[in-house]
Amino acid sequence: MNIGIIGSGNIGSILAGYLTALGHEVLIANSRGPQSLSEVAERTGARAVTTDEAAGAKDLVIIAIPEKAIVDLPKSVLSTSKAIVIDAGNYYPSRDGKNADIEGGLTDSEWVAKVIGHSVIKAFNNITAPSLASKAVPAGAPNRIALSVAGNEEEQKQIVMKLIDKIGFDAIDGGLLSDSWRQQPGEPAYCQDLDKDTLKAALQQADISKRAENLAQADEMARPFFEKTMINKEAEK
Template identity: 80%
Template structure:
């Protein structure tokens, strides 16, 4: 059993809370509005409503599933000192998050998150749409099993996250170093498509870094009405 904190009670955080508690893990979930605002969600998922500080202090795994603009408001000192694996599940959308010069100068979304919180991160759960995450988990070996890509610099931590993804009900593939995680960001071929393992590997390989800025701009424009 792992002690897990989830920061963010939106669609991604909520779905993960349900899956992880069902697997027997102790899960705390938090948002910026405080524990009282997520009592109904906690009752539904079995997760423990918590403060952001409590979730950030989870011993084994911390999942950050919030907009990039909210990252600087996290309890940085707790995250920086954490011994847990920290997963970034967020995506940068300029029309929602404001212009981020670090990202637009070349950092991946998650490299920027790691820089802000002062702790290495694993990138995962960002390239699947929330309805698919919530409803399309299936047992290993199923023909229609969706794959999720995982990027990071620590192979052991990456494997822990990949194992969790498999237990939840999705295939997991190693997407390489965190510097390569731009390939699973908004606008890229691997982003928010229900792909199996082989198709996701091909989509990651098809990503063209020379098109990264244009792809992000297009994705941002398409998502603008919903952000």
């Protein structure tokens, strides 16, 4: 496949390495431009391109950036794309600012789909970068980690699930995009390295009446990390 990855952080660069190893043509971009991606390109085998070029990938586009950066994506390119678009991000108010639509009930990915004008599949958001990087194993291996895939387009979900299996993880159907809150920050299925059966149970354990409370707790736990990251970025300027 011809695959574009928007976001060169941990998740984006790890996926770039896996996907090039599987023989796919991978284009990777970030907000700083292709000149900033020489190390990532050399390490992963992906080709560094502009965000517009990555968004224009023919078969698959993976968005792996903070929610606050979604509004800066090339919407004119994405809205007319015939590719499958995966949203791998998560909403954290302390990093992204308050989002009225999400706070009002939309899932993270429903909001992303609304902004870019294109349907999305929610995947790769409920695993930590270290686990994604180091815990891929062949199909049938005991205690293989499972990832949840949510979306409204059944055929697209199946393609993404097969891709996850080839990367080295089990994949389960997480329901419609409106159900994807079950795999978001603070919920039982979020970043717990669960096998297929345990992940299915965790998705069902999620209580929508506690969604706001769980997100607030997860956000508070993540706040020191985001603050440290911001300090480091300022120091690099």
